[in-house]
Amino acid sequence: MTDTSVRPDRPVLPRYDRPSAAAFLGYAFGVALLVWCLAGAGFSVDKVLSAPPRFADFAARAFPPNFDPAVLSRLGWKMVETMQIAIAGAVIGVILSLPVALLAARGLIAGNWVNQIVRVGLSFIRAVPDIAWALVFVVAVGLGPFAGMLAIVVDTIGFCGRFFADDMEGVDKGPAESLTATGARKLDVVACATIPAAMPAFVSTALYALEKAVRSSTILGLVGAGGIGIELKVGFDLFDYPTAMTVILMIAVVVIAIEQLSGWARVKIIGEQR
Amino acid sequence: MRVTRNSMPSSVTDLDLRPAARVSPASQPRPPLDHVSVSPVDIEARAVAKRFGETAIFQDVSFRLARGEAVALVGANGAGKSTLLRCAMGLIPVSAGEVHLLGQPASAARGRALRSLRARIGLVSQSHNLVPRLSALSNVVHGMLGKSPGPRHWSHMIAPQAVREAALEALDRVGMADFAGRRADRLSGGQSQRVAIARAIVGAPEVLFADEPCASLDPQAGEDVMELFFRLVRNEGTTVVFTSHNIDHALRYGDRVLGLSGGRMELDATAASLTARDLRGLYD
Ligand SMILES: Nc1ncnc2c1ncn2[C@@H]1O[C@H](COP(=O)(O)OP(=O)(O)OP(=O)(O)O)[C@@H](O)[C@H]1O
C-alpha cells in the first residue's frame, strides 16, 4: 500500500504567513516614501479636479485638426525627414552596437576589466536622455537633422550595446564549448556559435531599437535637431492648436504603424524557428 | 546508412606520419593485451581530481591509454564521465593532478598551445551541441576551425571547396549526407548526434572523445557508429575514448574498460578479462 500523506521529513513549501514586524515596517516605509514623492511632484487634488475643464478647452480649440492640404503636405515631408533620421540612426547604431557588445559581454572575447569599462560607458550613454544628446550634437554639428541622427546613433548604441551583450551572455554555452574543443579561436567561436544562437534576440532588440528611434526622432525637433518635432513646438508657441493636433495625430499613426510593422517582422524573422 | 560500407579512410595524411604497425586491417584480431605497454602513451591522467565548489566529483584518477586503443569509460549517471572528458580537453580546469594528451601537458596548456593540441583531438559531447540555426554541413565545417581558423570556415557557403568536400565526406560516413542542408535544429535527436560525430571526425583527429555517442541512436545506427569508431581505431590508429551505458558496446568495442564509481576509478582492465557482471557491479 502506498502512503499518500505528506512525509514529515519532506515539508511542502510554506504557506502565506502574517508579515513580521520588520516586514510591516518595510511596507510602512514604502508608503511614506510614495507620499513624499507625490509631494515633491507637486501633486495637488485641486489641479487634478480643475484639469478636465482646461483640457476640454484645449480640445475644443484644437478640433477639428488642421487638414489643410498645404499644411498636410508640409507636415508629411517633415514626417518623412523624421523617419529618415530614425532609420539611418537606428541602422548605423545597431551596426556599431555589435562590436561594442562583443567587448561588453562577459566571458566572450574581452577580459573582465574591458567588460566593466564598456558597460559603464554604455550605462552613461543611456543615463543621458536622447534629447540631451540632441542638444550636444546641435552644438557640435549645428542645427538640423544630422545632429538628430547622431543623437539617435548614440542612443541606439547605449541600448543595443547593452542588450546585445546580454543576449550573447544568455545563449546556450554548449555549442561554444564544443567549438572551443575543436581548438577554434575565441573570435571564431563567437562568430560560429554565439552570434548565430543570439540572432533571434538581436533581431528582436534591433526592431525595438527602431521603434524607440522613431519615437525619439519625433521630438528631436524641439531642440532643433530635425524632424517633425519643430512643428509641434511652433504649433503650441503660436497657439495654433489645430496644427499641433495634426502633428500629434500623425506621430501617433506613424509610431503605431512602426510598432505593428516591427511586430510583424519579428514574427516573420524569428517565429519561423522550429 | 552508409556507415557500414567498406571504405578507405577519408584522410590518409595522418597515416603517413604514424608507425605502420598501427595500421592493421579491421578483420585482424585485436592486438594482444600487452600492446598497451609498448605503444606510445596518448593519454595520461595523473592523480586527477575535480571539485565543483565544495562538491567533489572524483579524485585520484590515474590511467594511461596507449595510442590506437579503444577505451570504454563507464559509470552510473552522475559518476563524472562527462566531467572527466571535459577536464581532459581543458574545457574546465582540474582541481588537482594533471592530464597529458599526445605527450603534452594538456591541463597546464594555455592559449595557442592548448588550441593546437585541441585541434588534434575530436570531441563528441553528450548534448551534441550543434549550432541550432546553421546547416548540418556548416556545423561539420566548424570541425575544421582548429586546424584552419578564420572567416572562411564560419559557414559552408564560403568554405573552400576542399573543406566542403571533406565535411560532406564526414557526413557521408555517418549516413547523413542527404541532410547536409538541413538546419541543425530541425534534425531528429539521432540525426543531430550523427552530425556531431561528423564534426568531431572531419579533422581526422588523433584522439577522439565520444560522450555517449550512441545515446540517441536506434540500435542499428548505434552499431554502425561503433563500427565506424572501431575502423578509425584499427585503420587510422585513432585513440578512441567513448562513454557508454551499453555494457555490450563497452565490452565488444573497447580494448580497455575504465569504470568510475564513487568518485574513484574503480575499474581499469582489458575488455577481454571482464564480464557483463563485473560492469554491472559499478552501478550498485
Ligand atoms: N558545472 C557544474 N557545476 C556543478 N556540478 C556539476 C557541473 N557539471 C557537472 N556537475 C555534477 O558533477 C557530477 C558528474 O556529472 P557528469 O555530467 O560528469 O556525470 P556523467 O558521469 O557524465 O553522468 P551521465 O551518465 O548522466 O552522463 C554530477 O553530479 C553533476 O551534477
Ligand SMILES: [Mg+2]
Ligand atoms: Mg555524461
